[in-house]
Amino acid sequence: MLEIKNLVKKFDDRTIINNLSVRVEDNEILAVVGPSGAGKTTLLRCITGLEKVNSGKFFWNGEEFDPSKMDQKNSLVGVVFQDYQLFPNLTVLDNIMLAPKLVKKMDNEVIKKTALDLLSRLGLEGKETLYPYQLSGGQKQRVALVRALAMDPKVLCYDEPTSALDPELRDEVAKIIVDLKSRELQMTQIVVTHDMEFAEKIADNILKVEQLS
Numbered sequence: 001m002l003e004i005k006n007l008v009k010k011f012d013d014r015t016i017i018n019n020l021s022v023r024v025e026d027n028e029i030l031a032v033v034g035p036s037g038a039g040k041t042t043l044l045r046c047i048t049g050l051e052k053v054n055s056g057k058f059f060w061n062g063e064e065f066d067p068s069k070m071d072q073k074n075s076l077v078g079v080v081f082q083d084y085q086l087f088p089n090l091t092v093l094d095n096i097m098l099a100p101k102l103v104k105k106m107d108n109e110v111i112k113k114t115a116l117d118l119l120s121r122l123g124l125e126g127k128e129t130l131y132p133y134q135l136s137g138g139q140k141q142r143v144a145l146v147r148a149l150a151m152d153p154k155v156l157c158y159d160e161p162t163s164a165l166d167p168e169l170r171d172e173v174a175k176i177i178v179d180l181k182s183r184e185l186q187m188t189q190i191v192v193t194h195d196m197e198f199a200e201k202i203a204d205n206i207l208k209v210e211q212l213s
Contacts, residue, residue, distance in 0.1 A: 001023065001024065001025050001026055001059075001060070001061055001062075002023070002024040002047075002058075002059070002060055002155055002188060002190075003021075003022075003023045003024075003058070003059040003060075004020065004021060004022050004023075004047070004056065004057070004058055004059075005021050005056060005057045005058075005059070006019050006020070006021055006055065006056045006057065007019070007020040007021070007043075007046065007053055007055075007056030008020075008053065008054045008055045008056055009039070009042055009043075009046055009051065009053050009054055009056075010054050015212055016039040016042045016212070017039045017042060017043055017046070017209075018212060020043070020056070020209075022207055024155070024188055024190060024205075025188070025204075026186070026188055027181050027186045027187065027188055028181075028188055028189075028204045028205065029177065029178070029181060029189045029190075029191065029202055029203050029204050029205075030189070030190045030191070030203060030204070030205050030206075030207060031190075031191045031192075031193060031198075031199035031200075031202065031203035031205070031206045031207070032044070032190065032191065032192045032193070032206075032207045032209060033193055033194065033195075033196055033199045033206055033207070033208055033209070034194070034208055034209035034210055034211075035194065035210070035211060036194065037211045038209040038210050038211045039209055039211070039212075040192040040193075040194075040209055041159055041160075041192055043192070043209070044079070044157050044159055044190070044192045046067065047067060047077060047155075047157060047190065048067060048077050048078075048079045048157055049066075049067030049068040049069070049070055049077070050079075051068075052068045060076060060154065060155075075151040075152060075153045075154075076153060076154050076155065077153055077154070077155045077156075077157060078148035078149070078151055078153030078155070078156045078157065079148060079156075079157045079158075079159065080141070080144045080145050080148050080156070080157070080158045080159070080161060081144065081159055082159045082160045082161075082163055084132075084140045084141065084143070084144040085144065086132040086140060086143060086144060086147075087132075088131065088132050088133060089131075090131070091128065091129050091130065091131055092119070092124070092127050092128050092129070092130050092131075092132075092135070092143050093112070093115055093116075093119075093128035093129065095132070095143060095147055096111075096115040096118070096119075096143070096146050096147045096150050097111045097112060097115055097150070099147065099150070099151055100114075100150050100151060103151070104151070111150070114150055115128070115146065115150055116128065118146040118149050118150060119143075119146055122142045122145065122146055122176060123142065124139065124142055124143065124146065127139065127143075136169075137165055137169060138165060138169040138172055138173070141161060141165070141169075141173060142176065145176065149187075154188060155187075155188045155189070155190065156180070156187050156188070156189045156190075157189070157190045157191075157192070158177070158189070158190070158191045158192065158193075159192050160192060160193055160194065161173050161177070161191060161193070162174075162193065162195055162198055163194075170195075170198060174198060174201050174202050177189060177191065177202050178202055191203065
């Protein structure tokens, strides 16, 4: 279980998140919804350690941790970015294998087997030798998801996963997210989105945030 208590995040004198507390149960999907500027992505960046908080505490299964000081070798939180952030000069397989190889120092054959298994699960079998420019938007989204899963996180976060997708691909991403909690991966997920319809389709719980005046 992930628990956040009394989170405050400011940029200079402007308060973006004010005294937020939230709990995400194991294998639960939490959708964070709200308008632009309401702090959705800032919250995600705080959870993933990309932003330091001004105050507040984070707990995983009752034990306090600091996301900004997490050891990458023991990945607790993974993230799928809005723009995918795939390396254009690397194949799909190399994009997925890079972090486990450099950060976790895993054996090449073990990483490759894991990557190919994940690609197959997400309908990307046979795409491992392609480069990002050869993929559709939906395929890039799934490759970015596989890359995050290859680090074996306990919590997976998504930043606006459907923002650049047409309705058909949006439904495809929704199915993938829901499937991740029903399969043996048993993934706890936090999805930041402005799309309430999408949130209602995938989420067990919805956290609505508003822009502070």
